[in-house]
Amino acid sequence: MKITTKKINLKHILFGGAALASMLGGMIFLDSAIAQEIRPTKIRRRCYRYTLINRTNRGVDFNLGRRKSFLRSKGQFSFRRCFKLRRRVRHPLVKYDEIIGQGYRVASVRLSPGRNAFDRQGRKLVLKTGGTDGPVPQIAPLEE
Known part of the structure; x- marks a missing residue:
């Protein structure tokens, strides 16, 4: 072999x-x-600027999302939030005590971009949201 x-x-x-x-x-x-x-190397974002104004004669305690904040009398607080383009835009939620004086009732209002103002209507504290001519009251119209 x-x-x-x-x-x-x-x-x-x-x-x-x-x-x-x-x-x-x-x-x-x-x-x-x-x-x-x-x-894409850069993530595209849409950013909004919010301004909270206190038009009352007293300080206001409020929660912005999960963060506790205080706005002094006649004070102003500005911040900016950015959202990814493909995500749904969820504007910040503000929770505060709407009864001035004794009592406690939590009110929740979603901010709109621009100016938002705490104002007083009798014994109630209201948060007016931004409009074209400045903050307008956030009260639903009565149905007839």
Whole structure:
């Protein structure tokens, strides 16, 4: 029985392996380059500015989302919130005690972009939200 063996050329094996690795590396680079082009590098956002004004003669304690805040008499508080473009815009929720003096009743009002003002109507504290001519009362009209 005669066994024949071939000479293995080491130079061809190394060159073939290097070429294969280079090709695979190029394919990986191409995939990552395409993925980066599809995904934007900057996330687009829509930003709103809110201003809370206190028109009463007393300080107002309120919660802005989960954060407790205080607005002194005749004071002003401004902040900015940004939302991603594809998400639904949920303007901040303000909770405060609407009864002035003794008693406690929580009122919740969603702010609108622009100026929002705490004002007094009798023994009630109301939050007027921004309109075209400044803050207007946030009271639903009576149905007839």
